[in-house]
Amino acid sequence: MARKGSWPSGSRTGAGARGGSPRGAAVRVKTAGRRKASSTQWLQRQLNDPYVREAKRLGYRSRAAFKLAELDDRFHLLKPGLRVVDLGAAPGGWTQIAVQRVGSDRGKGFVLGVDILDMPSIAGATLMRADFTAAETPVRIKAALGGPADIVLSDMAAPATGHGQTDHLKIVALAEAAYDFATEVLAPGGSFVCKVYQGGAEGELLQRLKRDFADIRHAKPPASRSESAEVYLVAQGFRRPAA
Numbered sequence: 001m002a003r004k005g006s007w008p009s010g011s012r013t014g015a016g017a018r019g020g021s022p023r024g025a026a027v028r029v030k031t032a033g034r035r036k037a038s039s040t041q042w043l044q045r046q047l048n049d050p051y052v053r054e055a056k057r058l059g060y061r062s063r064a065a066f067k068l069a070e071l072d073d074r075f076h077l078l079k080p081g082l083r084v085v086d087l088g089a090a091p092g093g094w095t096q097i098a099v100q101r102v103g104s105d106r107g108k109g110f111v112l113g114v115d116i117l118d119m120p121s122i123a124g125a126t127l128m129r130a131d132f133t134a135a136e137t138p139v140r141i142k143a144a145l146g147g148p149a150d151i152v153l154s155d156m157a158a159p160a161t162g163h164g165q166t167d168h169l170k171i172v173a174l175a176e177a178a179y180d181f182a183t184e185v186l187a188p189g190g191s192f193v194c195k196v197y198q199g200g201a202e203g204e205l206l207q208r209l210k211r212d213f214a215d216i217r218h219a220k221p222p223a224s225r226s227e228s229a230e231v232y233l234v235a236q237g238f239r240r241p242a243a
């Protein structure tokens, strides 16, 4: 089992959104004629989510930005000048955090965001619209990178089917594909972060990570909703697997 640990008490984003306690009065959404109850619940949750409000205030494209910021605050992954590949990047919150922290908007480092969906440009990042599972995509990413990467991030998730086991298997398949690619581009000492679901199907991936990295952790950042089964695997200290 990978190790778990605690979170630092503050976030370098200065978001003040940690802990999940909404600031200000809770917003209530009236049930409207044609809107489904589930949509009303979603809207109410969005309007009352402090991370959503902070993301809007700070100009982040998604509340997910805080998940990477919190992971980085704890594990010190993103240092100025590093080269980052962000898989499953849309709408761009993780890419924005990576750009800020490696300094690629100030001429340091390099950030490449890849997603099957289109997304508007982000200053300091190179964006690629591509299905990561398509055979040509890793080749295209390597060409855009033009050298090794220090970090490969994967927040990829296929749209949820509502069937837990199916979603779990799909997310692990994407994480495994991301790691297959990471082994080809990561520099020695590099890091790999991927989203998986709590519940175990990532066993084989975990074994490979244990073999290939000095340190592996499971981490659920405070910005990850407690009702979500998502959890992140954070692997640091890449040692190239023997051929």
Ligand code: SAM
Pocket (backbone or CB within 6 Å): 061, 062, 064, 065, 087, 088, 089, 090, 091, 092, 093, 094, 095, 114, 115, 116, 117, 130, 131, 132, 133, 155, 156, 157, 158, 159, 174
């Ligand atoms: N990290 C993002 C952020 O901070 O805004 C949020 C990522 S969202 C949870 C998951 C993303 O994975 C979606 O944008 C989805 O399009 C992408 N995705 C899923 N399957 C993919 C695939 N096969 N290739 C590329 N992207 C994929």
